[in-house]
Amino acid sequence: MSVAKSVAAHGKTLLMEAALALVVRTRSLQALGIREIGREAGLNPNTFYRHFKNMDELGLAIIENVVNELREPLRKLRLEALDTLLEKGQIESGPSIAGFDLQQIHQVVRVTVRLFLEFAAKRPNAFMLGVRELHGASPVLRKALREAMANFVDDMAEDLKTRNVLPTLDDARLHQLCKVTIREMFILSMDYIEHKDQREQIALEAESMIVTLVTGAATLSSLQHNEAGKVLRAGEI
Amino acid sequence: MSVAKSVAAHGKTLLMEAALALVVRTRSLQALGIREIGREAGLNPNTFYRHFKNMDELGLAIIENVVNELREPLRKLRLEALDTLLEKGQIESGPSIAGFDLQQIHQVVRVTVRLFLEFAAKRPNAFMLGVRELHGASPVLRKALREAMANFVDDMAEDLKTRNVLPTLDDARLHQLCKVTIREMFILSMDYIEHKDQREQIALEAESMIVTLVTGAATLSSLQHNEAGKVLRAGEI
DNA sequence: ACCCGTAGTATACACATGTCTACTCTAGTA
DNA sequence: TACTAGAGTAGACATGTGTATACTACGGGT
Numbered sequence: 001m002s003v004a005k006s007v008a009a010h011g012k013t014l015l016m017e018a019a020l021a022l023v024v025r026t027r028s029l030q031a032l033g034i035r036e037i038g039r040e041a042g043l044n045p046n047t048f049y050r051h052f053k054n055m056d057e058l059g060l061a062i063i064e065n066v067v068n069e070l071r072e073p074l075r076k077l078r079l080e081a082l083d084t085l086l087e088k089g090q091i092e093s094g095p096s097i098a099g100f101d102l103q104q105i106h107q108v109v110r111v112t113v114r115l116f117l118e119f120a121a122k123r124p125n126a127f128m129l130g131v132r133e134l135h136g137a138s139p140v141l142r143k144a145l146r147e148a149m150a151n152f153v154d155d156m157a158e159d160l161k162t163r164n165v166l167p168t169l170d171d172a173r174l175h176q177l178c179k180v181t182i183r184e185m186f187i188l189s190m191d192y193i194e195h196k197d198q199r200e201q202i203a204l205e206a207e208s209m210i211v212t213l214v215t216g217a218a219t220l221s222s223l224q225h226n227e228a229g230k231v232l233r234a235g236e237i
Numbered sequence: 238m239s240v241a242k243s244v245a246a247h248g249k250t251l252l253m254e255a256a257l258a259l260v261v262r263t264r265s266l267q268a269l270g271i272r273e274i275g276r277e278a279g280l281n282p283n284t285f286y287r288h289f290k291n292m293d294e295l296g297l298a299i300i301e302n303v304v305n306e307l308r309e310p311l312r313k314l315r316l317e318a319l320d321t322l323l324e325k326g327q328i329e330s331g332p333s334i335a336g337f338d339l340q341q342i343h344q345v346v347r348v349t350v351r352l353f354l355e356f357a358a359k360r361p362n363a364f365m366l367g368v369r370e371l372h373g374a375s376p377v378l379r380k381a382l383r384e385a386m387a388n389f390v391d392d393m394a395e396d397l398k399t400r401n402v403l404p405t406l407d408d409a410r411l412h413q414l415c416k417v418t419i420r421e422m423f424i425l426s427m428d429y430i431e432h433k434d435q436r437e438q439i440a441l442e443a444e445s446m447i448v449t450l451v452t453g454a455a456t457l458s459s460l461q462h463n464e465a466g467k468v469l470r471a472g473e474i
Numbered sequence: 475a476c477c478c479g480t481a482g483t484a485t486a487c488a489c490a491t492g493t494c495t496a497c498t499c500t501a502g503t504a
Numbered sequence: 505t506a507c508t509a510g511a512g513t514a515g516a517c518a519t520g521t522g523t524a525t526a527c528t529a530c531g532g533g534t
Contacts, residue, residue, distance in 0.1 A: 009510085009511065010511085010512095011511065011512070012511095023374070026374060027265070027267050027268060027374045028264070028265040028267065028268060028373065028374050030264050030265065030268055031264060031265055031267055031268030031374075033490080033491060033492085034491080034492065034493085035490075035491060035492075036490095036491090043512075043513090044512060044513050044514075045491090045492085045493090045513095046493080046494095046512075046513070046514085047511075047512055047513080049493080050510080050511055050512070051511090102460070131372055132372055132373065132374065134372070135368055135369055135371070135372040135373075135424075135427070136265065136369065136372075136373075137260070137263060137264045137265050137268075137369065173449075176442065176445060176446065176449075177449075179442075180421065180446050183421070183424065184417065184420070184421070187372075187420065187424075190372070205413065205416075208413060209413065209417050209450075211453070211457070212410075212413075212414075212450055212453035212454050212457060213446075213449055213450060213453055214453065215452070215453035215456050215457050216448070216449035216450055216451065216452035216453025216454070216456065217449050217453070219452050219453065219456045220448070220449060220452050223339070246480085246481065247481085247482095248481065248482070249481095270520080270521065270522085271521080271522065271523090272520075272521060272522080273520095273521090280482075280483090281482060281483050281484080282483095282521090282522085282523090283482080283483070283484085283523080283524095284481075284482055284483080286523080287480080287481055287482070288481090
């Protein structure tokens with residue numbers, strides 16, 4: 001067991017994959033039976049106990065896997081998109097709000113939203129289990145997934161900060177923006193996965209929602225940082 | 238059976254209440270057993286079959302009940318709040334964005350968010366089942382709940398329209414705004430119900446998110462309706 | 475007064491489930 | 505080469521489950 005120990009045992013992986021498949025296509029994790037999972041994995045019922053104490057433990061293991069499968073790739077996707085877009089995007093400019101180039105933001109949002117949703121569509125099981133159990137009945141799984149979501153949010157906020165998108169937004173507003181965005185994107189990805197015929201519309205909705213949020217945050221931020229008098233004089237835009 | 242027929246049979250209600258209680262405190266609807274529900278309701282297992290063909294049918298019945306319990310009251314709450322706030326609110330004014338009085342909007346949002354969350358906290362079972370099964374494994378329950386959510390959204394949009402909050406927003410943007418708001422409020426209500434010690438912070442988050450959305454929508458709308466030249470000249474606000 | 479449909483109950487059965495104990499196989503270590 | 509721990513299997517058992525069939529209680533309409 002030199003190579004092993006890092007690589008999970010054969011049966012363990014099989015069980016996790018079986019459970020994941022079953023969850024996606026039939027019921028919530030807690031609703032699955034131990035024998036049922038073993039059967040789906042082509043293993044003896046008792047093999048389960050060699051690797052997990054109970055269902056929640058299986059759930060946590062699956063979630064850990066799922067998060068590992070999503071977190072870094074998602075981040076890489078975002079950073080690559082940001083870097084290529086911002087590089088060539090320095091040129092043009094549209095109407096600007098609170099110092100942000102709206103056109104550029106819209107473009108960035110459009111691209112990253114698409115990348116995210118297509119990414120989700122390629123890993124439907126991971127996303128479905130995540131969202132399902134995030135709102136599921138097991139407190140321990142909910143907690144694990146909430147923490148995972150918080151990490152996604154932190155990643156996004158950090159990336160937006162280091163790449164200087166939305167430079168004038170204060171940290172709190174940026175973080176809040178990411179929180180809502182991540183939450184909504186995960187939920188929307190369910191629809192995106194499920195309703196192939198409405199994908200374009202869902203992407204447009206997501207896009208519009210995020211642009212609205214960013215615009216709102218930018219506007220409010222500028223209102224807040226300019227002194228009241230100036231703001232009032234500025235009147236309606 | 239003169240009065241009855243409109244009123245559900247005794248046992249039927251008992252079963253629905255039992256299932257609701259079990260879902261909230263243990264597992265997803267599909268994961269419940271027929272005998273288990275009967276037991277919780279203090280009835281014979283077979284009584285279930287007198288009223289429901291299967292679990293999904295029970296689920297649909299519960300959902301119908303839950304929606305009835307929420308829809309009208311929620312609407313009434315909103316309309317009352319809007320009417321009292323807008324009446325006395327005509328006076329003051331703060332910085333305005335795209336023709337909206339930001340202070341007034343903030344106040345309306347603050348009050349209605351609180352009302353909503355407190356309303357949710359008083360009907361935790363209804364909200365929890367709703368959100369849980371909205372992301373659950375049963376397609377038929379998901380569909381029913383999605384339609385219910387769509388109705389909530391339509392209600393909200395209609396109310397905002399007849400009360401002339403956000404008058405300059407076009408229908409599409411208004412509808413989209415309501416969609417996101419309702420979705421987020423339901424999800425946030427889970428946290429609100431569960432984490433009593435963080436209620437104020439959750440309410441503040443919800444408030445800030447909605448104000449951001451409204452501000453963004455208003456800003457974008459005004460950008461869109463003014464011709465480009467004027468917008469560009471206006472520059473940053 | 476009678477009937478009948480509705481709601482609820484009792485019993486029964488075949489089967490699935492969680493989990494215990496004991497066995498086997500295999501790959502790595504001493 | 506022998507030993508051992510980890511991974512998988514086999515069989516067994518008590519318990520729980522879905523559901524079929526058949527029974528009872530009752531309230532309203534004729």
